Amino acid sequence: MNRLPVKQPDYILIAIILVLISFGIIMVFSSSYIMADKWYGDSFYFFTRQLFSAFIALLVFFVTMKIDYHYWKKFAIPLLIVSIFLLLILYLPGVTRYVRGARRWIYLGPLPFQPSELAKVALILYIADCLTRKPARDIDTFMRGILPVFVVTAIIFLLVFAQPDFSTGIVILACSFIMLYIGGSQITQLFTLIASLGPLGTILILMKEYRRVRLLSFLNPWEDPLKSGFHIIQSLLALGSGGLGGVGIAESRQKFFYLPDQHTDFIFSIIGEELGFIGASIVIILFLIFLWRGFSIAWRAKDSFGSLLAAGFTSLIVFQVLINISVVTKIIPTTGITLPFISYGGSSLIIIMFCCGIILNISKNITVQDEVI
Secondary structure: OEEEEOOOOOHHHHHHHHHHHHHHHHHHHHHHHHHHHHHHOOOOHHHHHHHHHHHHHHHHHHHHHHOOHHHHHHHHHHHHHHHHHHHHHOOOOOOOOOEOOEOOOEEEOOEEEOHHHHHHHHHHHHHHHHHHHOOHHHHOOHHHHHHHHHHHHHHHHHHHHOOOOHHHHHHHHHHHHHHHHHHOOOHHHHHHHHHHHHHHHHHHHHOOHHHHHHHHHHHOHHHOOOOOOHHHHHHHHHHHHHOOOOOOOOOOOOOOOOOOOOOOOOHHHHHHHHHHHHHHHHHHHHHHHHHHHHHHHHHHOOOHHHHHHHHHHHHHHHHHHHHHHHHHOOOOOOOOOOOOOOOOOHHHHHHHHHHHHHHHHHHHOOEEEEOOO
């Protein structure tokens, strides 16, 4: 009985990724062509840019899939340092500009770049590298296991939170805790840390007026339907209008300047309107299959580094999906985070496909028991 390497990637996961990207390109056009024609005089403005971003993202995906995932270990610390530096320079005058009260983008000529996207990947690489370098007896302790990772996570979280970008900060914390648990940290210590952060999180939410307004509008959006409750009301109207089978692709009425951010944060609302409950459910099922395949790869990875990377990157994508869909369906208060693979956004798509390429490379290196005659 020998262990033979399986050199083929997870084709189910590849198929899911390609279907989601293709569907995303269609939905970006369907949700944005009215707005693009009004603002830019070109109905294909967002579509062509998303198509170009998808092309670059696929190149990154297939190249990354061929590179041994251990290669990225040596970039863990440098990428983390670069990410922190880029997050810091967002606060320098003239480097960035406010968009809806937030400073999240660095503009490199015509190409905007969001440092928090790189920071999420850098942090996951760092945690996977850090935990696999430590002996098991250190990971199992708070001071030598959890605390060093949490300090770095807290730095990234605070820099992202101050932009402000609370939802991305929550994703960063969630991925960190998942990786610590998989890496061998004690669940009681993790829960104690999470519980201790609860009061601080409440203070951070309530200390800003706009966050208090979002929380109140979430509880009763119809109290201020034209301002603080506008987004969620229009999102619910879109989802409700779709019914079981939807009004038809490209037939949305909410995209006629009723629903804000219909091609980014609220694209799932347009999916629900145009494709109905059935179409929206299929999208959720695709993401559930992605979750299943990603954690299956993490479970069967040949070493701890691969297992932590696969779990971290899968969690990163799935948590973003969970937050986005929860927002548009009024499960949690409104916060700005896009739907992976589907929402408009080049830097986000490229980073996500980089992560997926690494996951697929890990799947290529899984070993199985096979009988050799």
